[in-house]
Amino acid sequence: MRDSFLPFAPPDIGNDEIAAVVETLRSGWMTTGPKTAAFEKSFAETVGAEAALALNSGTAALHLALLAHGIGAGDEVVVPVMTFSSDAHVVEHVGARPAFVDVDPTTLNLASSDGRWCMPVHLYGGPCTVGGKIAVEDAAHAIPARIDGITIGGRGNLTAFSFYATKNLTTGEGGMLTGPGELVERARAWSLHGMSRDAWRRYDGTGSWRYDVDRAGFKYNITDLASAIGLVQLKRLPDLYTRRRAIAGRYTEALSSFPELELPNEQPGTQHAWHIYAIRLHLDRMKIDRDQFIEELRVRNIGTSVHFIPIHLLSYYRDKYGLRTEDFPVATREFERLVSIPIYPQMTDRDVDDVIVAVDDVITRHRR
Numbered sequence: 507m508r509d510s511f512l513p514f515a516p517p518d519i520g521n522d523e524i525a526a527v528v529e530t531l532r533s534g535w536m537t538t539g540p541k542t543a544a545f546e547k548s549f550a551e552t553v554g555a556e557a558a559l560a561l562n563s564g565t566a567a568l569h570l571a572l573l574a575h576g577i578g579a580g581d582e583v584v585v586p587v588m589t590f591s592s593d594a595h596v597v598e599h600v601g602a603r604p605a606f607v608d609v610d611p612t613t614l615n616l617a618s619s620d621g622r623w624c625m626p627v628h629l630y631g632g633p634c635t636v637g638g639k640i641a642v643e644d645a646a647h648a649i650p651a652r653i654d655g656i657t658i659g660g661r662g663n664l665t666a667f668s669f670y671a672t673k674n675l676t677t678g679e680g681g682m683l684t685g686p687g688e689l690v691e692r693a694r695a696w697s698l699h700g701m702s703r704d705a706w707r708r709y710d711g712t713g714s715w716r717y718d719v720d721r722a723g724f725k726y727n728i729t730d731l732a733s734a735i736g737l738v739q740l741k742r743l744p745d746l747y748t749r750r751r752a753i754a755g756r757y758t759e760a761l762s763s764f765p766e767l768e769l770p771n772e773q774p775g776t777q778h779a780w781h782i783y784a785i786r787l788h789l790d791r792m793k794i795d796r797d798q799f800i801e802e803l804r805v806r807n808i809g810t811s812v813h814f815i816p817i818h819l820l821s822y823y824r825d826k827y828g829l830r831t832e833d834f835p836v837a838t839r840e841f842e843r844l845v846s847i848p849i850y851p852q853m854t855d856r857d858v859d860d861v862i863v864a865v866d867d868v869i870t871r872h873r874r
């Protein structure tokens with residue numbers, strides 16, 4: 507057994523990120539400025555998007571996407587329940603109504619669309635291929651994921667990325683909205699108080715002190731400190747992703763022989779971003795439940811998590827919309843057997859093997 511605890515998902519921050527922050531601090535420009543402009547440009551190029559808007563969270567990107575489409579009171583947005591709560595929150599923030607739906611049993615993603623606005627989530631980094639009237643793709647987990655060779659973020663829909671500390675690309679906190687130039691510029695108009703020009707242009711010698719405010723906008727801008735980290739992470743992305751993919755491959759190879767487990771896989775025609783490696787327990791083959799399984803891994807010094815508690819089980823949405831577990835049979839059942847095991851670039855082969863050995867040991871001791 508490991509003698510030290512293996513955390514679930516620490517960020518991978520190296521000397522280059524640290525140097526970039528120090529350089530930015532010394533530059534005298536901390537908030538939104540030249541680093542952010544460069545980050546937006548590089549990110550758009552990386553995913554093949556026409557335009558990109560860097561923000562202080564993925565949630566901000568989701569919110570502004572809905573505003574850019576003019577979604578508001580009287581509109582409904584279809585949201586899969588197997589996701590993070592902020593997807594539903596932003597629908598409420600614009601005064602629209604989230605229409606919650608169950609998910610596909612294999613991918614845990616949205617299974618179909620029906621003419622209403624929808625918010626496909628690329629859960630765990632596994633691409634959701636559903637088309638239709640897409641309000642925004644939630645790509646918080648999905649860098650770099652692909653559908654039919656096209657990188658998510660570059661498919662022509664507004665797409666929201668998160669750079670939260672655990673994500674495949676991190677800036678500590680941060681997010682990016684990509685998509686068609688006109689829609690992204692509409693989102694930009696909401697992103698900094700509704701001010702008519704970027705604050706940094708007012709101070710770079712080319713702007714003026716005068717500005718207008720044409721709406722009650724939000725304070726969603728990212729700092730140049732965060733963007734400096736993002737620029738380095740973007741350069742490292744191919745290597746970071748290669749390592750994630752290798753770890754996923756090692757897990758799949760080692761764990762596929764266990765009849766007690768259902769493993770994630772890459773759907774045909776897609777590239778999985780391997781943000782989260784979520785195994786599912788066949789509970790009928792085990793003498794312990796998911797929570798006990800997690801506890802057994804914890805005592806073996808392996809950190810885990812569960813993604814996510816489906817939205818219909820959260821009290822606010824359950825009570826407000828009268829959501830019943832029987833209306834979401836797939837998400838309700840799958841939630842009970844989900845365990846996310848560690849996957850991040852800094853893991854050594856030894857760490858990965860420790861996880862495999864621990865999983866093997868728990869199953870061997872507790873199988874029926």
Ligand SMILES: Cc1ncc(COP(=O)(O)O)c(C=O)c1O
Pocket residue numbers: 562563564565566589590592593627644646647667668669670680681
């Ligand atoms: C699926 C999903 N959507 C949206 C978000 C929101 O991103 P952020 O925390 O950057 O606001 C997250 C995570 O944090 C997420 O996991």
